[in-house]
Amino acid sequence: MAGILVALGVAAKLKAVSAAAMNKILVCTDPSILLVRTFIKRNYFVIQVYYVNRVVTVAALLLLIAAAVYSIWLAMADAAFRKQTPEGVARALEILPDRASYLLLRALQLDYDGVDSTALLERAARVNPLSSAPRIRLGLAAETQGDFPRSETWLLDAARVDHQFEPRWTLANFYFRRERWDEFWKWMRAALESSYGDRRLAFDLCWRVTQDADEVLRRAIPDQHDVLVTYLYYVMDQHLDAVGPVALKLAALRNAADVPQLESACDVLIDSGKVAEGRELWKQLGHRDTALITNGDFATEPGGHGFDWRMAHAPGVRDIAFPGAHRILFSGKQPELCELLRQFVVLEAGKRYSLHWDARTRGLGMPTGVEWRAGKARGVVEGADEWRGGSLDFTAGAVLTPLTLAYQRPTGEARAEGSMEIRNVSLVELVEKR
Numbered sequence: 001m002a003g004i005l006v007a008l009g010v011a012a013k014l015k016a017v018s019a020a021a022m023n024k025i026l027v028c029t030d031p032s033i034l035l036v037r038t039f040i041k042r043n044y045f046v047i048q049v050y051y052v053n054r055v056v057t058v059a060a061l062l063l064l065i066a067a068a069v070y071s072i073w074l075a076m077a078d079a080a081f082r083k084q085t086p087e088g089v090a091r092a093l094e095i096l097p098d099r100a101s102y103l104l105l106r107a108l109q110l111d112y113d114g115v116d117s118t119a120l121l122e123r124a125a126r127v128n129p130l131s132s133a134p135r136i137r138l139g140l141a142a143e144t145q146g147d148f149p150r151s152e153t154w155l156l157d158a159a160r161v162d163h164q165f166e167p168r169w170t171l172a173n174f175y176f177r178r179e180r181w182d183e184f185w186k187w188m189r190a191a192l193e194s195s196y197g198d199r200r201l202a203f204d205l206c207w208r209v210t211q212d213a214d215e216v217l218r219r220a221i222p223d224q225h226d227v228l229v230t231y232l233y234y235v236m237d238q239h240l241d242a243v244g245p246v247a248l249k250l251a252a253l254r255n256a257a258d259v260p261q262l263e264s265a266c267d268v269l270i271d272s273g274k275v276a277e278g279r280e281l282w283k284q285l286g287h288r289d290t291a292l293i294t295n296g297d298f299a300t301e302p303g304g305h306g307f308d309w310r311m312a313h314a315p316g317v318r319d320i321a322f323p324g325a326h327r328i329l330f331s332g333k334q335p336e337l338c339e340l341l342r343q344f345v346v347l348e349a350g351k352r353y354s355l356h357w358d359a360r361t362r363g364l365g366m367p368t369g370v371e372w373r374a375g376k377a378r379g380v381v382e383g384a385d386e387w388r389g390g391s392l393d394f395t396a397g398a399v400l401t402p403l404t405l406a407y408q409r410p411t412g413e414a415r416a417e418g419s420m421e422i423r424n425v426s427l428v429e430l431v432e433k434r
Contacts, residue, residue: 117141132162136170143174159187165194169202176205184209185219193222203234213242217249225253232261236268243268244277251284259285263305270306270344275400279346282306292345292353293403296425298326307344314338317407325423330364332417334407340370341405345427347396352430355392355403360384363418365410370420373404381405381420393430403427 118141124134139154155174159167168191175184192202206216213235221231228250235242247265250258262285269278283289287306294307301321302309309326311319316334320327328340347353355372361383364370372379372392379392405422409415 130161132158132164132167135161136167139170139174143177148178159190163194165191165196168194172202172205176209181209188220189222192220192227193224195227199227199230200234203231203238207239213239214245217242217245221246223249225250225255228253229258229261232265236265240268240272243272244274244281247281248277248284251281263303266306270400273400275346278306292347292427292429293425294343296427298322298324298423298425302326302341307346310342312339312342314340314407325421327419327421329419330407330416332415334415336409336415337407339404339406341422343403345401345403346399347401349396349398352393352395352432354428354430355379355394356389356424356426356428357381357391357422358387358389358424359420359422360387361418361420364416364420365413367410367413368420369410369413369416370405370407373406374401381422387423 118138121134121138121141125131125138128134135154135158139151139158142148142151142154151174155167155171159171168187172184172187172191175181175187188202188206192199195202202220203216206220210216221227228246232243232246232250235246243265247262247269251262262281266278266281266285269275269281279289285306287294287308295302295309298309298321302311302319304310313319314334315338316331317338317340318329318331320329326341353374355374357372359381361368361381362385364383366383368381368383370381372381372390374392374394375397377392377394379390381390382388407416
């Protein structure tokens with residue numbers, strides 16, 4: 001920059017001298033220099049352009065030299081820094097004393113040596129006003145020293161300049177350690193709003209504060225799809241009692257990609273006896289509650305989840321679904337006792353119900369060994385080449401009752417080998433006659 005200023009000054013002086021000389025020539029009346037005056041008048045602009053070009057060329061060369069020197073300076077600092085040694089980083093700081101990355105690494109080296117690095121971190125915070133890293137480290141260092149107000153100030157400043165996960169997560173942990181729960185929930189929610197990847201540690205910390213599932217969901221979990229998905233997986237693995245509200249919240253977002261996970265959540269709710277939440281989630285997934293039996297006509301392939309038919313997939317047994325019926329193939333190598341189909345139905349405990357079905361068989365002997373089960377009640381499926389109806393009356397022992405189609409090898413008979421088809425499964429309440 002100094003060279004450029006010198007060059008511009010020289011150009012200005014040359015211009016002034018040339019202008020003064022030109023004035024002298026122009027006012028001269030000596031006939032002997034009339035030809036010279038005429039030549040200069042015609043070529044004055046060319047002369048000026050020549051000198052300006054020379055000056056610009058000199059300025060450009062000076063600028064290139066300055067840039068080359070600065071590049072060499074940067075390269076020397078970078079080479080020293082890349083050594084990652086205390087001496088190398090110190091040398092890099094001598095060359096570039098305000099480089100934040102150099103300051104942070106040198107401060108870390110001082111920490112390892114047990115030397116106070118506060119001054120370096122404060123300088124790093126000053127030279128990089130938008131960096132949270134030095135502020136977080138200053139805050140944690142102040143907390144270690146027992147200066148909690150100063151620690152909070154630095155951590156809040158880190159969250160002010162950086163709205164990403166780490167500053168917010170650090171603040172949430174700070175307030176957790178200080179047992180300031182309102183601030184903890186505020187910053188935990190803010191951290192999860194900007195979180196990514198594995199959030200298990202954050203969820204664990206929430207559940208260390210309280211075992212109240214509603215409080216965790218209300219105060220910490222934002223209504224963001226990615227957070228709700230990961231939190232649902234978490235509670236399905238760690239806190240089954242919390243699955244219902246989380247699944248319903250996720251289902252309300254209407255994302256088709258979530259259906260498999262939500263169906264699994266519905267299974268968890270049913271298996272744990274949470275009937276109301278399970279039915280509501282089933283409705284949220286688009287299943288209408290129009291009959292006691294779901295998909296009794298087998299109009300769609302059994303989904304295997306929720307209140308639809310669940311196939312057991314026993315060894316040696318093969319299921320084939322087609323519109324209007326469900327076919328089960330027995331290889332003769334299936335277990336002597338195995339479940340074939342199951343569906344959970346919601347009934348009124350103590351009331352009487354009647355289960356009806358149509359069935360036909362191929363290659364199965366008599367008895368077939370196949371029967372419907374509802375509590376302790378049993379209804380045999382008889383062998384027939386043509387469709388034959390059957391029924392089973394039973395008393396509901398609980399609100400949530402499993403209806404099961406099972407196979408048990410008849411005594412003295414070989415294991416069944418053949419096929420059976422089921423259709424038109426229905427369930428009605430029996431009204432006592434008066």
